[in-house]
Amino acid sequence: MPRGKQSRGRCEYCRYETTKGSMGRHLDKCPQRQERMAGAAQSKRTAEPLYHLRAQDAWNSDFWIDLEVRGSATLKDIDAYLRGIWLECCGHLSQFSIGGWGGREIAKQRRVDAVFRGDVELTHIYDFGTSSETRIKAMGQRMGTPTSVRPMALMARNLMPEAVCIECDQPAKYLCMECLIEEETQGTLCEKHAQDHPHEEYGEPMELVNSPRMGMCGYYGPAEPPY
Ligand SMILES: [Zn+2]
Ligand SMILES: [Zn+2]
Ligand SMILES: [Zn+2]
Ligand SMILES: [Zn+2]
Numbered sequence: 001m002p003r004g005k006q007s008r009g010r011c012e013y014c015r016y017e018t019t020k021g022s023m024g025r026h027l028d029k030c031p032q033r034q035e036r037m038a039g040a041a042q043s044k045r046t047a048e049p050l051y052h053l054r055a056q057d058a059w060n061s062d063f064w065i066d067l068e069v070r071g072s073a074t075l076k077d078i079d080a081y082l083r084g085i086w087l088e089c090c091g092h093l094s095q096f097s098i099g100g101w102g103g104r105e106i107a108k109q110r111r112v113d114a115v116f117r118g119d120v121e122l123t124h125i126y127d128f129g130t131s132s133e134t135r136i137k138a139m140g141q142r143m144g145t146p147t148s149v150r151p152m153a154l155m156a157r158n159l160m161p162e163a164v165c166i167e168c169d170q171p172a173k174y175l176c177m178e179c180l181i182e183e184e185t186q187g188t189l190c191e192k193h194a195q196d197h198p199h200e201e202y203g204e205p206m207e208l209v210n211s212p213r214m215g216m217c218g219y220y221g222p223a224e225p226p227y
């Protein structure tokens with residue numbers, strides 16, 4: 001099978017762009033992040049184990065985020081973050097487990113430092129109907145002062161995956177749900193073809209956002225980090 005182009009992402013500290021495979025190494029050396037860490041060490045916050053967690057969509061690994069999460073944070077904090085940046089449409093139920101569907105459920109009250117031990121991979125399921133599935137793994141750990149007063153900080157995120165218009169192969173900015181559901185095509189449209197698109201059963205074509213939940217249930221964004 002040919003290897004697809006590797007997904008690229010952006011460092012939130014210095015805006016540097018690199019591949020998913022190289023982002024961990026960049027974050028370890030990023031001068032702007034080092035500066036932030038030095039600043040945090042001067043703050044009144046206390047040091048604790050901090051976890052570099054990578055969350056990625058289980059079906060489309062072009063969607064990924066790197067977080068630095070406090071050991072004292074809980075899975076509930078991670079659930080809220082994933083809902084904010086990627087998932088929330090109608091307040092569906094969610095669950096963490098080890099071993100994916102039918103695996104062992106891990107309570108949301110559990111602390112990050114109690115869960116991410118060894119090589120564990122956590123699965124987060126949002127919505128048991130039209131489900132979104134996210135895999136979360138620890139990429140590293142350090143002892144230090146959190147750089148944020150929040151339970152976690154966003155360190156890097158994938159760049160918006162490129163989509164092409166089904167009519168003309170130009171870069172797409174919109175999605176037609178009717179194409180996606182009824183015609184079983186990608187449903188992605190450029191600005192021009194979104195304007196004169198004939199479908200309206202599922203509403204106007206909507207703007208593509210940087211989330212793996214695009215086109216699922218009632219999701220339409222905004223896919224902005226909650227903090
Ligand atoms: Zn950087
Ligand atoms: Zn929904
Ligand atoms: Zn359509
Ligand atoms: Zn087009």
